[in-house]
Amino acid sequence: MTRLKIAVVGVGALGRHHARILSTLDSVELVGVAEKDVEMGRSIAEACGCAHVTDFHDLLEDVDAVTIAVPTSAHLAVAGDCLRAGLPVMVEKPIAGTLDDAARLVDLADRQDVVLQVGHVERFNPAVTAAFGQIDRPRYLRVERLSPFAFRSTDIGVVHDLMIHDLELVLALVDAPIQSVQAFGISLMGGHEDSVQARISFSNGCIADLTASRVHPEPRRVLTSWSASGCVHVDLHTRRLTSYRPSEALLSGPSPLELAAEPGANIDDLKQSVFGKFITVREPDISDSDALTDELQHFAECVTSGRRP
Structure with missing residues (x-):
């Protein structure tokens, strides 16, 4: 299997996790990280077993795709240069600091016909x-x-x-x-x-x-x-989900208020039966998968297949 060669630009609070996760994916080869902070960049590169450069342009000819986790103010310049180099890009949210800059990146990705994914990691929660x-x-x-x-x-x-x-x-x-x-x-x-x-x-x-x-x-x-x-x-x-749905008893009637109006109605019993008899409560099991890992894997799959993120 040919592994997808990826570089990470910016390995601060979030980018370091991009590098860590990408270095563990079987389908990916983490070629290098670009970080202006030399000490930080070298430390992350050593931990992930990849190269470190201070200028991301030095990696563009050696990779198939790039993930970007730099300050928002630099998104247009960094993502723009990567897209112009014909590389698929995953850029952390927000895509850019202004609507005009965002539109420029989207237009550039369309013209280059490459994948542009925005890091809305919550969608993978x-x-x-x-x-x-x-x-x-x-x-x-x-x-x-x-x-x-x-x-x-x-x-x-x-x-x-x-x-x-x-x-x-x-x-x-x-x-x-x-x-x-x-x-x-x-x-x-x-x-x-x-x-x-x-x-x-x-x-x-x-x-x-x-x-x-x-x-x-x-x-x-x-x-x-x-x-x-x-x-x-x-x-x-x-990661806890609770759903509250009207039960068959509530939908088919009589309603709780009608029952309460009946002679001799036990209001305390009716109170206790609201959740259970009239309202069905469910808490489904939730996967323990890691959202950022799933997001990066999704990006790699989109790059490989050419499908829209």
């Missing part, structure tokens, strides 16, 4: 995969993504840093055009916005409320969907 199989025509979505301040990704705000994950999930779940967006944000630590609350209204009537903050005492990542078929709650951090 096994809890998300399970949720997509459970959520049907949502009418209301509520998403929270909270994190302690990490003193990184300070070149962008919390929308590009954290909320972008949930924007991508919401747009994938709701099959309708956006009608309006309302949002409020504040900067707490200086610089870009650190906390944002947004409401998105869709043309089919669905509403999505999103909260993102990178100044929070502890991490929290949850998504809840309400629809005519019930409620699905997903803890993206602990």
Whole structure:
């Protein structure tokens, strides 16, 4: 089997994990890492058994594809040069700092006819995969993504840093055009916005409320969907999914309120039977697969097959 030769550009907080994982994939040969911080780059390269360069251009003629984990402000320049070299690219989210820059990269990938994948790793979270199989025509979505301040990704705000994950999930779940967006944000630590609350209204009537903050005492990542078929709650951090569906007893009647109105009705017993008799609660088993590994494997498979990510 011919192994796909890949280079990683940027081996900081996330890129080092790109290198670590790619060095373990049977279908991939990690040729090298490009990192301007010489000490960091050499350390990662030694651990992964590959070459280190300070200028990513020095690797482009020796590889079949590139993954990019540099600051967002450098995405256009780095990804652009890789695409112009005819190389498939996986670039960490956000694809770029502006819509114009994002459009340039997409157009460049189309003209070069090469794969361009954006690193929306949450899509490969096994809890998300399970949720997509459970959520049907949502009418209301509520998403929270909270994190302690990490003193990184300070070149962008919390929308590009954290909320972008949930924007991508919401747009994938709701099959309708956006009608309006309302949002409020504040900067707490200086610089870009650190906390944002947004409401998105869709043309089919669905509403999505999103909260993102990178100044929070502890991490929290949850998504809840309400629809005519019930409620699905997903803890993206602990990978726990709980679904609440109307039972056959509730659908066929009599309703709990009708039962409560009957002479001699035992309200305490009815309270105890809400979840179980009237509302079916299920917590399916969730895979323990690693989302970043699955994402990088998916990129390698798309490069090899030529299919769209």
